[in-house]
Amino acid sequence: MSEPTGIDELLERVRAGYPRIEPREAYDAAEAGAALLVDIRYAALRERDGVIPGALLVERNELEWRLDPRGSHRLPEATGHDVQVVVVCNEGYASSLAAESLHRLGLHRATDLVGGFQAWRAAGLPVTGGEQ
Template identity: 85%
Template sequence: MVSEKRPTAGIDELLERVRRGYERVEAREAYGAARSGEALLVDIRYAALRDRDGLIPGALVIERNELEWRLDPRGSHRVPEATGHDLRVVVICNEGYASSLAAASLHQLGLHRATDLVGGFQAWRAAGLPVVS
């Protein structure tokens, strides 16, 4: 017996759908928000990319597979910066794709101000914003 299933959304459709759920930020806006203490930048790039391209000063580095556990304000494995559900988190991946899915996941945990950086780390660097080795 073969069951008919509806086709599922591909990754492009999924990205489009999750991105409609929040307002993404550009690099300079994220930089200003972090400098003024209004946002927590969270770098989810894997270690090889961080080693190759450098780090954003002041950004919290959390591996993608640990993100929800570290930022859930009610979680037993949260980082000290995970102070509450009103925390504005800007998730940064390499090019702005994985970070969109990560931000949507944080929304499901009640972090309603979570967003991601359009273009990711590469956009940050292209904007001439600070990077350290």
């Protein structure tokens, strides 16, 4: 039996498997219609901090079912395996694991936002709602 993998090692291994995307690049791609931003943060964080305008809100536990282009529970935006999906979590950790899971479903252009929603907001990119 092999030695268990720690989360830091797992994140490093997962992130080496695809290029991650910085907030400004993600914003530009979404604005150009070249990327689909998917916010997987739980509701309390979205209510507290706000949301990225135009991002799909998909709870983490539903992500694969909603984005699998062949799935019976897919969202209309899940049109094919070539869609560039940018997964957004709060700080860019859970999104890395989520993007890797999407790769396993054949979404080969799936990636995640470096630094997550907090980096997006810190970059001064658009956010709506949230507590003032």
